[in-house]
Amino acid sequence: MKITKIKLAYRIVIDNSSALLWDKYVFEDTFKEYQMQSQQFNSESNPKNTFRELLSENEKANQLHFLTGIAASGYVEQLKGNFHRVTDVLGNNYFPFINYQLDIINTDITDVSKHRIGITFYSPLLNYFGIIEGNYLISKNTENANEYETLMFPVQHNLSICFIQTED
Numbered sequence: 001m002k003i004t005k006i007k008l009a010y011r012i013v014i015d016n017s018s019a020l021l022w023d024k025y026v027f028e029d030t031f032k033e034y035q036m037q038s039q040q041f042n043s044e045s046n047p048k049n050t051f052r053e054l055l056s057e058n059e060k061a062n063q064l065h066f067l068t069g070i071a072a073s074g075y076v077e078q079l080k081g082n083f084h085r086v087t088d089v090l091g092n093n094y095f096p097f098i099n100y101q102l103d104i105i106n107t108d109i110t111d112v113s114k115h116r117i118g119i120t121f122y123s124p125l126l127n128y129f130g131i132i133e134g135n136y137l138i139s140k141n142t143e144n145a146n147e148y149e150t151l152m153f154p155v156q157h158n159l160s161i162c163f164i165q166t167e168d
Contacts, residue, residue, distance in 0.1 A: 005142060007163035008123040008153070010086055010095055013105065015116040026072050031115040033071035034107050037064055050108045069102030072119065076100050083121050086159065089135055089152045095159075096140065097121035122162065131155060 014023045014030075034051070041054060041061040048054040054061045079097075086095035100121045108114040127139040127148060135152040153159065 001166045001168060003128055003164045004167045005125050005165035006128040006136075006138070006161050007125055008095070008136070008138075009120050009160050009162035010083060010097075010123075011118055011120040011158045011160075012085070013116065013118050015105075016113045022075060022078075026075050026119070027115065027117075029071040029075075030068050030102070030117055031107065031112050034064065034068045034104065034115070035109050037067040038109060049110050050114070051104050051106050065101075065103050068104055068117070072100075072102050076119075086153065086156075089154060093151050095121065095153065096123050098124045125163075125165070128164075136161075 014027050041058045082094035084094050103118045105116040125142050127142050129137040134155050139148040139150045
């Protein structure tokens with residue numbers, strides 16, 4: 001079994017200590033969105049302040065990952081399919097992505113400093129040639145060809161292969 005194609009995933013965590021402007025906007029807007037959306041899942045008689053407490057009381061609150069993530073969609077669209085924090089070994093190309101998923105790590109409607117989310121960016125299908133000197137050697141060209149333009153992304157924390165396609 002030979003791995004021929006892969007998809008990569010890159011995850012960032014955004015919280016109160018995030019310094020980048022993009023992160024701060026996503027942080028603020030997702031917190032406001034969570035405050036609004038969580039009301040529909042919270043009990044009037046026994047309200048819960050944190051996401052984890054709310055989730056343990058009402059399993060439908062799991063929808064809050066998606067509902068809160070809507071607030072980040074405009075910011076993700078601004079990236080135009082390239083996550084600029086992950087560059088290839090030459091520093092010329094950025095991590096390509098075709099979709100993303102936001103998850104709430106935890107939050108508290110009464111304390112913005114406890115708001116913490118993760119965003120995972122998913123690459124398109126890529127040709128995979130292996131790991132060379134600690135770098136994923138890949139090509140965006142997935143057609144069967146004799147020549148490929150390649151990229152090398154360093155194997156690093158928060159970057160993972162999330163899908164493989166094999167050849168027998």
